[in-house]
Amino acid sequence: GQSLEQPSEVTAVEGAIVQINCTYQTSGFYGLSWYQQHDGGAPTFLSYNALDGLEETGRFSSFLSRSDSYGYLLLQELQMKDSASYFCAVRDRSNQAGTALIFGKGTTLSVSS
């Protein structure tokens, strides 16, 4: 089976830096990805880490440590529009022939001015 743990809520102010952690447990690891979802919207893909280290994409960065089964999403220079839910996800093989993304329960980020 698989499980992912991430904080349920994080609050921060505009311009700050916030880190959302994710620990995972899977039967076979294929990489860690992050998705953003605004209220009433669809999840959108942010990043993917298959190897250890930091991947940077603009104000957002994602980190992975496979030995610790741990990753995080780092959001810099926070803006009000970053207020959303953030999900970590791993691809795992269930009892089925294929694999699909299994999502954590999400972290609600609230950015205030």
Next chain:
Amino acid sequence: DTAVSQTPKYLVTQMGNDKSIKCEQNLGHDTMYWYKQDSKKFLKIMFSYNNKELIINETVPNRFSPKSPDKAHLNLHINSLELGDSAVYFCASSQDSSNYGYTFGSGTRLTVV
């Protein structure tokens, strides 16, 4: 052009009714999915199809029946709707079953009364 489109966006229906949700993607992706997002925002995989073939069928009541007439379409039919079926249902697609970058549709908010 909408990449993954699902209809309807909202669906309000009575218990016991049968309803369908349609999904189409114009990205040329091979794999499509149905996810259910409950009131606590937990995203749970329901089904996955790869090139019209069912590859994932998670523990879902058999009142839910997916159908993929071709690799660009994945529909979801639900029989004998129950109150607990109320949720947001997301269709998604990915280039193939090993890809991490899913593109989600805008969701169908189903309310069973």
